[in-house]
Amino acid sequence: MPTKSPSLLQGTLDLIVLQLLRSEPTNGYELAQRIQAISRDVLNVNAGSLYPALYRLEARDLIRGQWDESKTGRRVKVYSLTPAGRKQLADHREEWTRFAGALAAILKT
Amino acid sequence: MREEMETHIARATERFIARGMSPDDAALAARREFGNRGVVQEQARDARGGRWLESLMADLRYAFRYYARTPLSAITIILTLALGVGFSSAVFSVMAGLVRRPAPGVPDDPALVKIRGLTDVRPFARALSYPELTEYAALSDRFESVAAWTSAGVVVDAGSTESGVISAHAQFVTPNYFATLGVRLQAGRTFSQSRFDAVSPPELTAIVSHAFATARLGGVGAAIGRDVKVSGIPVTIIGVAPERFNGAVQSGWPRTIWMPLSAWQTVAGTGTLTFADRNQGLFEAIARLKRGVSPDEATAAAKVIAARADAELKAQATQTWIGSADVVRLRGIVDPTGRYGPLGPAATLAGGAALLILLVCTTTVNSLLLGAAVSRRYETGVRLAIGASRQRVVRQFLTEVALLALAGGALGMWVFGVFLKATELAQDGFDIAPDWQTTSFTMLYALFAAALCGLSPALHATRSGLSEVLKESSLGAARRSRLHRSFVVAQITVALPFMIALAAVTVSAAEEMAPDEKSALRAQILSVEFNLSAGRAGREPNRIPALIERLAAVPGVAAVVPMGGNYGRGLVSLQPPPDIIRPAASNPPPASNVFVYDVSPGYFEAVNAPIVRGREFLEATRRPRLHRLSLSSG
Numbered sequence: 063m064p065t066k067s068p069s070l071l072q073g074t075l076d077l078i079v080l081q082l083l084r085s086e087p088t089n090g091y092e093l094a095q096r097i098q099a100i101s102r103d104v105l106n107v108n109a110g111s112l113y114p115a116l117y118r119l120e121a122r123d124l125i126r127g128q129w130d131e132s133k134t135g136r137r138v139k140v141y142s143l144t145p146a147g148r149k150q151l152a153d154h155r156e157e158w159t160r161f162a163g164a165l166a167a168i169l170k171t
Numbered sequence: 172m173r174e175e176m177e178t179h180i181a182r183a184t185e186r187f188i189a190r191g192m193s194p195d196d197a198a199l200a201a202r203r204e205f206g207n208r209g210v211v212q213e214q215a216r217d218a219r220g221g222r223w224l225e226s227l228m229a230d231l232r233y234a235f236r237y238y239a240r241t242p243l244s245a246i247t248i249i250l251t252l253a254l255g256v257g258f259s260s261a262v263f264s265v266m267a268g269l270v271r272r273p274a275p276g277v278p279d280d281p282a283l284v285k286i287r288g289l290t291d292v293r294p295f296a297r298a299l300s301y302p303e304l305t306e307y308a309a310l311s312d313r314f315e316s317v318a319a320w321t322s323a324g325v326v327v328d329a330g331s332t333e334s335g336v337i338s339a340h341a342q343f344v345t346p347n348y349f350a351t352l353g354v355r356l357q358a359g360r361t362f363s364q365s366r367f368d369a370v371s372p373p374e375l376t377a378i379v380s381h382a383f384a385t386a387r388l389g390g391v392g393a394a395i396g397r398d399v400k401v402s403g404i405p406v407t408i409i410g411v412a413p414e415r416f417n418g419a420v421q422s423g424w425p426r427t428i429w430m431p432l433s434a435w436q437t438v439a440g441t442g443t444l445t446f447a448d449r450n451q452g453l454f455e456a457i458a459r460l461k462r463g464v465s466p467d468e469a470t471a472a473a474k475v476i477a478a479r480a481d482a483e484l485k486a487q488a489t490q491t492w493i494g495s496a497d498v499v500r501l502r503g504i505v506d507p508t509g510r511y512g513p514l515g516p517a518a519t520l521a522g523g524a525a526l527l528i529l530l531v532c533t534t535t536v537n538s539l540l541l542g543a544a545v546s547r548r549y550e551t552g553v554r555l556a557i558g559a560s561r562q563r564v565v566r567q568f569l570t571e572v573a574l575l576a577l578a579g580g581a582l583g584m585w586v587f588g589v590f591l592k593a594t595e596l597a598q599d600g601f602d603i604a605p606d607w608q609t610t611s612f613t614m615l616y617a618l619f620a621a622a623l624c625g626l627s628p629a630l631h632a633t634r635s636g637l638s639e640v641l642k643e644s645s646l647g648a649a650r651r652s653r654l655h656r657s658f659v660v661a662q663i664t665v666a667l668p669f670m671i672a673l674a675a676v677t678v679s680a681a682e683e684m685a686p687d688e689k690s691a692l693r694a695q696i697l698s699v700e701f702n703l704s705a706g707r708a709g710r711e712p713n714r715i716p717a718l719i720e721r722l723a724a725v726p727g728v729a730a731v732v733p734m735g736g737n738y739g740r741g742l743v744s745l746q747p748p749p750d751i752i753r754p755a756a757s758n759p760p761p762a763s764n765v766f767v768y769d770v771s772p773g774y775f776e777a778v779n780a781p782i783v784r785g786r787e788f789l790e791a792t793r794r795p796r797l798h799r800l801s802l803s804s805g
C-alpha cells in the first residue's frame with residue numbers, strides 16, 4: 063500500500079534518490095518506477111515531489127544531470143551521483159541507521 | 172525542464188498502453204498521474220533557486236506591455252523624472268567634479284597635494300614667496316618633489332594670419348612641474364632645465380595646450396619646433412600638453428602656455444621682482460608626498476616653515492596679518508583660503524536645490540501613478556483574487572516605476588551630457604562630465620526615486636480586494652493614502668517657500684536690470700582694457716600718457732579717466748582722529764574690508780557721481796602713497 067504520510071517520504075526522499083543513483087544513473091521516470099518497485103508499492107513518489115528533489119540536489123551539486131539518447135531514440139536527462147553526493151549519502155546513511163535503530167527500540171517497548 | 176517532464180508523461184503513457192488502455196485513455200491517465208505540469212515546474216524552479224530572475228523578467232515583460240498600451244502616461248512620467256533625476260545627476264556630477272576629482276588631465280593620485288598659503292583674514296589666500304618655496308622643496312623627508320608656478324597674462328603671436336594674435340593665460344613653472352604631476356606630454360619634450368631652483372639663464376621654450384595647438388598651430392605634430400612670440404619675445408614650442416590638461420588646479424581660465432620659471436622675468440616683464448625677496452608672494456605650489464607620509468604630517472612641517480616666514484615679515488613690519496600654511500590633497504577646487512570644507516555653502520545649497528526639485532518631481536509622479544493605480548484597480552483586484560500575494564503585486568508596480576525611473580534618469584543624464592558639450596563648460600578647466608561613478612549613483616538615485624514614487628500607489632492599489640473594488644466603483648470614490656497626503660504636505664510646505672523666495676529674487680533682479688536714471692549714463696561709458704604686462708607697452712610705461720592723450724582727442728570722447736588694473740578688495744584700517752582720547756588699554760579699532768578702486772583725478776566727474784562732502788583728487792596726489800580716501804555713500 064502506498065504511504066499516506068507525506069512527511070515520512072519528504073524527509074527521506076533525498077536519501078532515497080541518492081541511494082538509488084549510487085547503484086545506477088537513471089532518469090526521473092525510471093527513478094520513480096524503481097522506488098515503487100523496490101518498496102513494493104509502499105512508497106509512491108509523484109512527480110510533484112520527485113522533480114523538485116532532483117533539481118534541489120542538482121543545485122547543491124550532489125547529483126549531475128546530463129542529456130542523453132535512450133535506446134528508443136528519445137532524449138532523456140540522466141542523473142548520476144557526484145563525489146560530493148557520495149559523501150553526503152554516506153553521512154546520511156549512518157545518521158538514518160542510528161535513527162532507525164533508536165526508533166525501533168522505542169517502538170518495541 | 173519541460174522536455175524532461177514531457178518525456179516522463181510519454182513513458183507513463185507507454186506503460187498504460189502496455190497494460191491495455193487505449194492511447195487516449197493512457198495519455199489521460201499519464202497526465203493525471205503526473206499532476207499539474209505547470210505546478211510541478213513551478214515547484215521544481217523554486218527548489219532549484221534563482222526564481223527571482225525569472226520573476227523579474229516576467230515583471231519587465233508585463234511592464235513593457237502595459238506601457239505600450241498607455242504611452243502618453245509613460246512619456247509624461249519619464250520626462251518628469253528626467254527633470255528631477257537629471258537635474259540631481261547634473262548637480263552630483265558638478266559637485267563630484269569640483270570637490271572630488273582632480274583637474275582635467277591630472278592623475279587621481281593620493282600622493283599629489285597642494286601646499287596652500289593661508290592667512291587668518293578671510294577671504295585672502297597667501298601666495299608663497301620663492302624663498303619659502305625652496306624651504307618646502309628641501310623637506311625631502313616629507314615630499315618626493317615640489318613644483319611651483321606663477322601666472323601672468325601674455326600675448327601669443329603665432330606669426331600667421333590663421334592663428335592670429337591672442338591674449339592668453341600663461342603659467343611660469345618650475346622645470347619639474349609636469350613630472351611632479353605625473354602628466355605625460357601629448358607630444359614633444361619637457362624643459363631642458365631640470366633643477367627646481369633653475370631661475371637663470373632664461374630658457375625661452377614653451378609647452379602649449381592641446382586646444383591651442385589644434386586650433387592655432389595646425390595640429391599637435393605641427394606645433395613642435397614652431398617659433399612663436401610671447402609678449403614680443405621669440406619662444407620655441409617644444410611640447411604639447413595632453414588633451415584637456417589645464418594646469419594642476421581646477422579653474423575657469425583656459426591655459427594656453429607653460430614656460431619655465433627662468434623665462435618669467437624676460438617674458439612677463441615683472442620689473443624689479445627678485446627671487447630672493449621673502450616679501451613677494453607670487454607662487455602657488457604642489458607636491459608629491461613621500462610614500463607613507465600623510466597630508467597631516469606634511470602640514471605640520473609646512474606650518475613650521477610658514478611660521479618662520481611669518482616671523483621674518485613681522486620683524487620687517489611689512490604685514491599685519493598672520494600667515495600659515497597647510498597641505499591638502501590635490502582634488503577638486505582646492506579652496507585657497509582653507510575656510511570652507513569640501514562641501515562648502517554652495518554645494519550644500521546646490522544639493523538642497525536638487526533634493527527639492529526631486530521632491531517636487533516625485534510628488535507629481537506619485538500623483539500620476541496614483542491615478543494609474545486607481546484605473547487599474549479591477550486588474551489588481553482580479554490578480555489578488557486568483558491567488559497573487561500583495562507582496563507580488565506591489566513588486567510588479569515597483570518594477571514598472573523602476574523601469575520608468577531608469578529611463579528618466581538615463582534621459583536626464585544624456586541631456587546633461589549634451590548640454591555640457593554644447594556649452595563647452597567642461598572645457599574651461601573643470602572636470603564635471605559624468606563618469607561611471609556619478610552615472611551609477613544617478614541610477615541608484617533613480618531607483619530610490621522610483622521607490623519613493625511608486626510605493627504609495629502600489630500599497631493603495633493592493634489594499635482592496637475584488638469585492639471592495641466592485642463596491643467602490645459603485646460609490647465612485649478613490650481613497651487617498653496617508654503616504655500620498657504626506658507627499659502633498661511636504662510639497663506644499665517645502666516647495667511653496669522656495670517658490671516665494673525664487674519670486675523675490677526674480678523681482679529683485681528685475682528691479683536691478685530695470686532702466687533707471689543711471690542706465691543712460693552707462694550707455695555712454697566705454698571701458699577699454701589694455702594688457703600692460705604684454706608686449707612693448709609693459710616695458711615702456713611712458714607710452715601710457717601719450718595713449719591717453721590720443722584717446723581724449725577722438726571725436727565724441729568727453730573724458731578719459733585712467734584706472735589702475737589692481738582693483739579689488741583691500742584691507743583698510745579706519746583709524747580714529749587723534750583728538751579723541753582713548754583709554755590706554757583700549758583695543759585698536761577693527762579692520763574693515765572695503766572695495767578699493769585705483770582711479771585718477773576727474774573720475775567722479777566723468778561718471779557723473781558728485782562727491783557729497785570733501786573734494787576730488789588733485790593732480791598733486793599722483794604719488795605712490797595715498798593719504799586720503801573718498802568713501803562712497805551707502
